[in-house]
Amino acid sequence: MKIVTVINAKGGCGKSTIAMNLAAALAKDGAKVLLSDMDPQAQVTEWLHATDGLTWEDTIVAPLLGHAELTDVIHPTIHKNLSFIASAFALEEFGRDIVQSDDYYELYGRVLAQLSPKLFDFLIVDAPNQISPIMENSIYPADLFIIPFESTKAVKSYANFYSLLMEIRPANDYHLLHVLNNLHRAGLRKRVMERMHEEHIPIAQSEIRNCGWLAQVDEHGGSILKYRPRSKGAQDILGLRDEVLDLFNSKKRKKVANA
Numbered sequence: 001m002k003i004v005t006v007i008n009a010k011g012g013c014g015k016s017t018i019a020m021n022l023a024a025a026l027a028k029d030g031a032k033v034l035l036s037d038m039d040p041q042a043q044v045t046e047w048l049h050a051t052d053g054l055t056w057e058d059t060i061v062a063p064l065l066g067h068a069e070l071t072d073v074i075h076p077t078i079h080k081n082l083s084f085i086a087s088a089f090a091l092e093e094f095g096r097d098i099v100q101s102d103d104y105y106e107l108y109g110r111v112l113a114q115l116s117p118k119l120f121d122f123l124i125v126d127a128p129n130q131i132s133p134i135m136e137n138s139i140y141p142a143d144l145f146i147i148p149f150e151s152t153k154a155v156k157s158y159a160n161f162y163s164l165l166m167e168i169r170p171a172n173d174y175h176l177l178h179v180l181n182n183l184h185r186a187g188l189r190k191r192v193m194e195r196m197h198e199e200h201i202p203i204a205q206s207e208i209r210n211c212g213w214l215a216q217v218d219e220h221g222g223s224i225l226k227y228r229p230r231s232k233g234a235q236d237i238l239g240l241r242d243e244v245l246d247l248f249n250s251k252k253r254k255k256v257a258n259a
């Protein structure tokens, strides 16, 4: 199972939009996908219309506290091949409570290790906005980070995420995809690219353009591929999916070539 975490230390940059739609795109391609909402604001959980009657016992908080197995809180969705783990506001409190133990940032990774590796091909994690113990837990197990940039402020916030990444993952055993998102004003897009260049942040091939339909998918079960399959938002999400698949497949190809 490959773990893909969508993250930046800034709200509104497009994390939940990308996490939800990328998960749906990978599932549509036939992969078995698990989407994990790790944001206490539970945006993805709401998009999947899963909040009705949901208590913290049905969310990631229960296995993190040791009150349930992870498999007890994996829910199906209306999307074929796509399952998900809900979040709840209680996750924030949980984050505050764990910091006294030394290895608190490993807890989520340990819970994920309960899963049989063959059960899912991909785990997509929607990380929280703030530097927090929950963000550290989201960083610890990831194979790939997707970082959306929708403003020059996102470039500044990236530095905060990056220093946390260096602390938690000193071995540098992960991939990074820095993705431009929702930059519909040409001047702003240019400034963001310049700032990224100055900071030596390489920009991914894929870009998610501004797409009004993407901003409305929350009312329609969360996936642009179902709601507006011909939109530029859908095209761009499929492009990102292919970049993610290529990244993991080329690594596999390299291993075979070196064998």
Ligand SMILES: Nc1ncnc2c1ncn2[C@@H]1O[C@H](COP(=O)(O)OP(=O)(O)O)[C@@H](O)[C@H]1O
Residues within 6 Å of the ligand: 010, 011, 012, 013, 014, 015, 016, 017, 018, 043, 129, 181, 182, 208, 209, 210, 211, 212, 214, 215, 216
């Ligand atoms: N490419 C895009 N085109 C249009 N709207 C977008 C795009 N990406 C994100 N949005 C909108 O921007 C807002 C913030 O995105 P969201 O995914 O919620 O960010 P985050 O999870 O990082 O806080 C949402 O209203 C979302 O619908």
Ligand SMILES: [Mg+2]
Residues within 6 Å of the ligand: 015, 016, 017, 039, 043
């Ligand atoms: Mg979000």
